Amino acid sequence: MQVGNEASLIPVYNGRDLGLTYTKDDCLFNIWAPTAEHVTLALYEDAGEYDEHGNVTDHSGGREFPLTRNEYGVWSLKLQGDWNGYFYMYLVTLPGREPHYAADPYSIAVSANGQRSAIVDLAETDPAGWENDVRPHHGEPLDAVIYELHVRDFSSDPEAPYGGGRGGFRAFLQTGLKDTQGNSIGIDHLQELGVTHVHLMPVPDYKTVNELAVAAGDRSVYNWGYDPQHYNVPEGSYASDPADPAARIREFKQVVQTLHAAGIGVIMDVVYNHTFSVDDGPFEPIVPGYFYRTDEQGRLTNGSGVGNELATERPMVRKFIKDSLRFWAEEYHVDGFRFDLLGLIDTPTVEEFTKELRSEVFPGMMIYGEPWTGGDSPLQHKTLKGAQRGKGFAVFNDNFRNAIKGDSDGWGTGFATGAWGKEDDVVQGIRGAIYDFTEVPSETINYVTAHDNLNLWDKIITTRHMRHACSFPEWNQGMPADGRSAAEAVESADPYHRVNGDDLLKEESVRRSLLANSMVLTSQGIPFIHAGDELLRSKYGDHNSYRSGDEVNAIRWGNKARFLPVFRYYQGLIALRRSHPAFRMRTREQVERHLEILRASDHVVAFRLHGYANGDDWRNIVVIYNGSDRDETMFLPDDSERWHIVVNDCQAGAETLSIAEGDRVTIPRWSMMVLHDDADDALSDEGGNTGSKMPGAGEQTGHFRTVEMYYQRTDGQYEGWNVWVWGTGVQDGHVPLTMIGEGLAVARIRVAPHVRKIGYIFRLNQWEDKDIDMDRYLELGGGNETVQVIIRSGTVTVQAV
Structure with a gap:
């Protein structure tokens, strides 16, 4: 029917x-x-x-x-x-x-x-102490640091000392595990790393793994779980006994309980956009034709790319999703949901469950998803990038992802992997995409890699044309294309070719990997890390390991001891982010007021978080990314003479590593740096006020220049008009206009000495209107002189004074 x-x-x-x-x-x-x-x-x-x-x-x-x-x-x-x-x-x-x-x-x-x-009887599935389980409260979504993890990958390493439950829920219950050198692994590793939330790849019951075979010891069948069968039941292949319906329920509750006890929230990856099959799925045998989206001829549409898509806009499909989410949140105490192919879920449905979960279950509920589809869909209200504005949930920022690393599976490069000309795109991400697709930074999930596509280490190996040197096979549907077994191919591969353990943090691939996620962890928005990045995890070049088995997907805990400085660098960056609210600004206005782009050119991006941003106890924080293959010298803001370096190319954290004195600092190639000044060390103006003193007309301060933009409107209406500038190397954003005579106003803009071009837009208030609906640029040339130009409304031409 x-x-x-x-x-x-x-x-x-x-x-x-x-x-x-x-x-x-x-x-x-x-x-x-x-x-x-x-x-x-x-x-x-x-x-x-x-x-x-x-x-x-x-x-x-x-x-x-x-x-x-x-x-x-x-x-x-x-x-x-x-x-x-x-x-x-x-x-x-x-x-x-x-x-x-x-x-x-x-x-x-x-x-x-x-x-x-x-x-x-669900009450009988509650583990001891379940009534006292408390959700960790980490503040607002922006305070989260998310760690994406597959249940089986977590404990399928045969060399790791898991006493039982390997590859399943019970592995999460084991605390105090150590490697042979005394390093914490397992859940203690997550706690030590400092992440706030573990995002578990799908744990609801899925179709493609024979649970009885796994229970009998057959580990050959593997899947990520994006093929749902029963939406409100934990997956049986992760349970100690899939034949006991209560076991999987009790054990997943224990996972949540154990992570909560460690101060870590649990986010579930959910797949409400399609089902594994239609005729044998959970809905079609009950109400044929209702739960699936169809075209005008009544044929199933394929926005998911796997043959069907749920018609979430229909009332009872929407109700099912809302009921299901509420069940997981209330019965299992989960702390958030990540939505696969969120683009296929209509925006009104997402708005409704976001509001209800936050207001009726848990105010800190994390809600985010993929703002794209897997194919064409007739859905009118797709939840794509921008659809989330002002609605309380977040979406993955693939714009920032691509700017940092390049394409997902190929040789294409980004800022951290060698490409030039990505600085402006990086700046968009640093600002929390507020001039791209968000209203506030909490609407963007910043990341470089996830389970899909090449993971970070393998992407860097690929961009460096080292796949052959690392003996990576070509993969075909989870198996090496040359006929070998996955185990044989993995055994003969060397993902860490040329990595010298004695000089680990000087090696190019290592530095590029650290730079990529350093950018994620120090930008505005919600950071997201794929499991094992902090251990330089490799999947041996397999870009789609959804069914490639434990040999490819297992997290190899031996890499913690081998690459311990990398782990400690991640740990330090996370500690820095969590201890300093300047990296977690809540509003567009905060970002506009407190984040200045100091430089965005020649493969260097630098910015300052100033004015005790978001209540931070550091007055000025300077962050510098150097993606080039040479050391770079960077001028520092001139309102301080003494800077504390807390992150350099070898160490990261919130404690001072060294002191930089003077007006510049050198950042080694393929690395980043974070510095802050002391308020007591800051220079003062004559009135005793600390901070940058903006020069007046024609005034020069040190090596900095002034651009004077004289603006003339034909209608004579200047109320609310201002200029938005970027690329100044000093302070980007809003610059007010000052009336200097009838029919003429001026904006004075400070520019760093290295800058040769700035961008600008004349706008009305907060983007209510624009003088010309396009980005405009002003070539400055060299020299120390004040640059003066006249710009008349409605015209593209600029007249030099």
């Missing part, structure tokens, strides 16, 4: 009791099946007879109980008695079709491989 345009005629149910409501006295079964002619509950004492593929194909033989339908299309049955431990299916009769069995789409427990829905 094609629902399509008739979807609006189908009754909508707003109750919060779909699925199974269990008590020891009775069970209430509710299923929304408005187009069904009959629905019967089939009740079983066991999980059924499994075939060699891990499937149950015969669901006959259960005790059957008819359900009754109400006006909203909900079929209901209250069954007296305690049915804890039983299994159930629905026998659904649709018009013109034979009756068929289907699992409950609202299942909260299932048998192995999700073949039957299960009845469990």
Whole structure:
């Protein structure tokens, strides 16, 4: 049956009791099946007879109980008695079709491989002390440092001393683990690193791994989990016993509980944009045609790239997503959600669940996702970059990602991997994308790599044309293309070719990798790190390792001892960010007021966070990125003579490493530097005020110059007009106009000595209007003279005075 345009005629149910409501006295079964002619509950004492593929194909033989339908299309049955431990299916009769069995789409427990829905007493799945579990409160979303992690990757390293539960939930419960040299691994490593949230790649039940085979010791089948089956049940292959419906529930609660005890929040990766299959999926057998988006001919659309997409704009699909999220947040105490292909979820739905989760469950709930699709979709209100403005959730910033590293899988380079001309794009990211697609910095997730595509180390190896030198194979669908096994290919590869352990932090690939994530961790917005970056993790050149197995995907904990200075550098950067709110400004106005671009040219980007930004106890913070292959000298702001270096090319943190005195500092190639001044050391003007003293007309201070832009409007209306400048090397952003005569105003702009060109736009108030709707540039040339120009409204030409 094609629902399509008739979807609006189908009754909508707003109750919060779909699925199974269990008590020891009775069970209430509710299923929304408005187009069904009959629905019967089939009740079983066991999980059924499994075939060699891990499937149950015969669901006959259960005790059957008819359900009754109400006006909203909900079929209901209250069954007296305690049915804890039983299994159930629905026998659904649709018009013109034979009756068929289907699992409950609202299942909260299932048998192995999700073949039957299960009845469990959720209270009995609570681990000891669950009632005292407290969510870590890390402030606002901008205070988060997110660490993306796959459950199985975390503990599948055969050399790591996991005593049990390797590759599953129970590995997260083991604390105090050490490598042979005494370094913390596992959950203690995460705590030591300093991340605030662990983003777990999909843990809801997915289709492509045979849970019974994994339980029997077969580790050959692997998947990331972006192929959902039962949305409200933890994945059984991560449990100690997938045949026990309660085990996976209890053990995932224990994961959350253990991470919370370590002060780490838990973010779930969720996939509400498509299902693994349609006919055998959770929805089509119950309400055919309703849950999936179709074109005008009634054909499934493929915005996901895998054959289908959920019609999230329809009321009962929207309700399902909201109910599911709320269930995970309340029952499992999770702290946030990352949405796969968020572009395929209509923006009103995202707005609704964001508001409800924050207001009714947890104010600190993290909500973010991928603002793109996997293909064309007819959805009108796609949640793409910009759709999140002012709505309380965040999206991944692929603009900043590409500016830093280049393309995702190829030889293309970015600022940190060798490309020139990326400075302006980097500056956009540094500012939290407030002049790109965000309203406030908390709407951007800043990152360079995630599970998709080449991870950071392999991307750098690729951009340096070292894949052959590192003996990386060509990969094809999770296997080496030359016919070897993955284990053989990994064994013969050398991802760290030319890396000298005695001089680790001087090696180019290492420095470029540190520079890339240093930019993420010191920019405005929410930083996101892929698991193992801090250990120089390699996946041996596999750009899409979703089913490549443990040999490729395992986090190799031995790399912590081998690359300990890299770990400590990450640890120091995270500590710096978390201890200094200047890196976490909340509003556009704060960024405009306190963030100055000092330089953005010749493969160097430098900026200053000034004026005790966002309540920071450091008055001025200067951050410098040098992506070039030579050491660079950078002029420092002249309102201080003494600067504390807290991050250099070898160490990072919030403590002083050395003192820089004078007006300049040298930054080694492929590295970054962070400095701050002492307020007591700052120079004062005659009135005793500290800070940069802006020169007046014709005045020169040191080596800095002044640009005087005389602005003439034909309408004579200057109220609210100002100029927005960038590339000054001193202080970018808003510059006011001063009236100097009838029909003429001037903006005086300070420019650093190395700057040869600045950009500018004349605007009305906060971008209510522009003089000309385009970026304009002023060539300055060399010399120390004051530059004076006349700019008349509505014209592109500039007249020198």
